[in-house]
Amino acid sequence: MEKVRLIDLPKIEDPRGNLSFVEEDNHIPFKIERSYWIFDVPGGQIRGGHAFKEQQELIIALSGSFDVEIDDGKTKKTFSLNRSYYGLYVPASLWRQMQNFSTNSLAMVLSSTKFCEEDYIRDYQKFLKFKEI
Numbered sequence: 001m002e003k004v005r006l007i008d009l010p011k012i013e014d015p016r017g018n019l020s021f022v023e024e025d026n027h028i029p030f031k032i033e034r035s036y037w038i039f040d041v042p043g044g045q046i047r048g049g050h051a052f053k054e055q056q057e058l059i060i061a062l063s064g065s066f067d068v069e070i071d072d073g074k075t076k077k078t079f080s081l082n083r084s085y086y087g088l089y090v091p092a093s094l095w096r097q098m099q100n101f102s103t104n105s106l107a108m109v110l111s112s113t114k115f116c117e118e119d120y121i122r123d124y125q126k127f128l129k130f131k132e133i
Helices: 122-129
Strands: 007-009 034-039 047-050 058-065 066-071 077-081 086-090 095-099 106-111
Touching: 047 106, 047 122, 058 077, 077 086
Parallel strands: none
Antiparallel strands: 007 086, 034 106, 047 095, 058 086, 058 106, 066 077, 066 095
16 A cells, blocks of 8 residues: 555646656556547546456546545545546555546546456456455
8 A cells, every 4th residue: 555656647738738748667666558538427427437457557636526435445535636636556466446536627547558358357256355465
């Protein structure tokens, strides 16, 4: 859990509009293999609810806000994301779920792996058993 952290991304302010960016192996400790985004989440819905055996992620609220709850099997911690120049680094082997999405929120996720269904742990009891290893 101690490796989970908010990363302050570069922010270039300009009267015409601000700019932020992220670079692999610079701002985040992995090579980006995939990116995906979550949008149009209906009120009250929860996304995630799984862990990855290998995949690391950086989660950014590009627009709006949402909470990310991280669970290592013993401790839970909630991070509120609401600025596009902060990213939440989530190492592998942690349960995560996203909730409390504001209207028109947009979550960008940068992943260290290509999609692989076998990397997912979708059952919480199996996750707890995996953590015993």
